[in-house]
Amino acid sequence: VSRPDPGPRQSRGRSPAPPALSCRLLEWASHRLETPELTDDAAELFVERARRDGERAARRWYRRQACEAVRRLLLPGHDAYRETSPGRDTHRNTSPGRDPHRETSPGHAARRATSVAGWLAGFVLDAKLGIRMLARYPGLTVVCGLAMAFAIAAGAGTFELIGDMVHPRVPLPDGERIVGLTYWDRARNDQGSPSEDDLIAWREALTTVEDVGGFRSLRQNLAPSEGTADEGGEGIGEPVTVARMSAAGFRVARVPPLLGRALAEADEAPGAPEVVVLGYRTWQTRFGGDAAVVNRTVRVGDIAATVIGVMPEGFAFPVNHDLWAPLRLAAPGGNPEQPRSVVVFGRLAPAATLHEVQAELATLAARRVADAPERYEHLRPEVAPYAASIVGNFSTADTTLPVVIYAINAFPALFLILVCGNVGLLMFARAATRERELLVRNALGASRARIIAQLFVEALVLGAFALMLGLPAARLALQWAVDAIYGVSGPFWIDAALSPRTMVYAAALTLLAAAIAGIVPALKVTGRRVESRLRRASAGGDGLRLGLTWKALIVAQIAATVVFAAFAYLVQRQAAELMPETVGFDAGQYVVVPVGMDTGSSSASSGEDRERLVQRYAALIQELEQLVAADPAVAAVTVAERLPLMDQALAAVELDGGGTPDRASGIAETEHARPGFVVVNTTAVAPDFFEAFNAPVLAGRGFDSRDLAAGADAVVVNESFVDRILAGGNPIGRRIRYAAAPDAAPGPWYEIVGVVRNLVRDRRSALVGLDEEVRAHLYHPLSLDRLAAPGADRPWRYPLHLAVHARGDVATLAPALRRIAGELSPTLRLEISTIADAASDDARFWRFSSRGILLVSGMALFLSLAGIYSVMSFTVSRRTREIGVRVALGGTAPRVVAEIFRRPVRLVVAGVVTGCLLIGTMMAFLVAVFGLGRWDGLVIARSVALLAALGIVTVAVCALACIGPTRRALRVEPTEALSAEV
């Protein structure tokens, strides 16, 4: 054996030293392995090897030894994992001769010193045990894992969504220093928009904000071909969202263009050549990602412009824009009466704070108020983080809102606690089947903390898997929610990606989940009376019983399930009611075409210009309708102001001889309502509208050509109008007129000539406060010829909508329509979708929530039932011995079964009754506060039926859970049952 002189520790000079990390690792492992000589020997051999094979080979060898030592330590069968925590007294060791090292080993003190490291090793081991336990009970693992994953996903998703709404973060370089400058209009108590004058003033005066700029957003046709509209340029235009934006915007965003250059100040000068910057998506879809697009001429609206650059993927500043053109401000002193409004943004100057900006703005504002009091007196300039200034600043507008919104986070958190209580119940069942193991370990010296730690780590392992599953699920759900809430036009900072903050939150939720699911059962299993239980367990008794806590938990669990399901049912029904449903036609087969027309630069303000423009618009629509109708894929085409399922215009109308508005039938008392008036939807439709939507005329007549003549006063109403306003009376011949302003002369009377079937199902909502939908409908004839007629008595709403009933596949219709429109006029802007997709935001939101609620409550119900099943099945299977004894003593099967079923069924019934009482109290409270008038008897009957069904299902699940183990127990020979140690 070689005897090298300086050990590697002391050798700082030329002599070789083992790798430091491996050295420490080996030292630690050797303590844990209770082989204290290991380090010295390894060092000695290292020096010798370095001499023989070279230092590199020796270091490699040393590293391998360190790894090997750690590996040995972590081997599950290794006896270093004793049931004693490091540094613990050894008096519990039953066999004193077992470890001769223990008394003499100098490692004893060192073990205490390395207790942290030991804890770590214990943790790793527990984790391994946890994984093994998970693999051993796959069913339980799947149920518990899914439950936790679901709860974590719900929590994280909500957190992210709420966070995005309350504190939106702009994903641009130093995005948190981008600000928006707005006005708070004290007169209207709403956000007011700054004018171009303000932009100029702020840009020149503000020192705390740099690169002050502004933008205006508009939809315009983009055609990838040269030539202007007047020159009859070819190519089909498709609408894009255009930002007329200051060049400063690109400096604020700090994102360089992918190709070419961004806008510059020179482009904003009056008379400068027209230029545009393309967004990535536009570049890809319209120009096929052609790198030679720069310097090409395109047509935006009716203006030819040169492409000067392309922005990189994902860039959509200022909101969700696809194309950027320079913002040309009106010449100073242009039209002070009607200043054009812009959205103003900027970047905080280095070291400037929002407070400083606010102070500077206030100083500037004081000066402006002095100059023009009537215009600026009620306006208070405000600065806010950019995204907040666009979507509305929660913190300045309303201080309670963030609190409310954060409180929403509490619901998923509570849901998580509920779910984890459930998981805890299952884990308890599993822990209880391992009771003997745990008790014996306890007796052998494992501390209670040690066992609790083990169960906690096991739950944590489960939680880690759930987290891995839950985060992608949250991301998917978020994508779904974002799509449902914002559609395709969400601002660029709203994305479905999970922020690091949310990840941390999700991790915290996981810890909480593991604590509830792991520690609570562990505390119960390792309760105080361990010795007596041990005795009982070793005597083959039925050991652990469900204590009061667990009984209470099971009852609470079942009650919560019932309440949750019933509540979900009510909300879901509400959502279903508010979700409009079409009658007599398939919304998916109808294409909506809002027909927009680019007025371009020749923006008409004088009345005469406007009239000409409207005439051109009406003529174009008529021509378009004819061309579309000629297409063989089109079954029918019609024109209307608004189509079914879209937001409709509301108006207060008065009936001759007075209407009998039936308040209980749900006519909303909105701001439009006045005494003697009723609120209805009004729409102007072409005569062929009802036919195109397959709505038969039920009484009187529909529209025909005579209604289009000047002075015609015919209107048609729908079924709901008759039901709700006339209470089923005969409407034909009755007259109706619009409410006028109090001091104005009343408008003309219209005569009701017909009744058509409802296009959207008219359902009454049951839940209080949500019944604001007006379904009574008043139709006017829409005459395209007289659209521009001066003195038209009823103003129409731009844009008109073309409804196209497709014969076959709807998807193939869009390109055909675009082609037709492109050939007709490049100024026509078609935003094509189906009626179902174009449904109002409300409809979309309710569709989203109704599906969400269904998913959540279904999941909750499933998990609850799975939990109840497991626990019941477990408690019965623990009574095998008792059953055996009963049978041996001559108990008949029915009696024994009755006895066995009594306890669990009692629990379940208690839970169901508690739940019903809670729901009943809730409903009684609502009825007491809001009165029974709005409660549909049918809804109550259905709710009761639902509760009964839920109770039956729960009891059935419970019975099902008991049947298996009971049958098995009954089949067992009494002698076997007596010796059974479940």
Add this chain to the structure above:
Amino acid sequence: MGRGEHLGELEALVLTAVIRVGEDANGTAVYQELEARSGRDASLPAVHVTLRRLEEKGLLASEVGERSPRGGRHRRFYRPTPEGVRAFEEFRAMWRNVWKGLELPDPETLS
């Protein structure tokens, strides 16, 4: 050594090495002996853990000797106990028995 307990392969190797090295049988020497004889890449922690296990089984005894050249703790020297020698003898006899009269087929013909 109790009934039903047999020497494992590594245990047997380590025990043999201890017997071979004789008086100087500390961890390093046993490791080197093992490596030299078996031609295998042995693991030092495994050797140490096995030494300790053999001692717990009563097949080896140990005593603390001189300090290691590193100036660290005292080194531990192992020697076989009578049970150890017997266990080794049993082990050797068993394998002798197992292998007695065994004729191996030519590996070439098997492939």
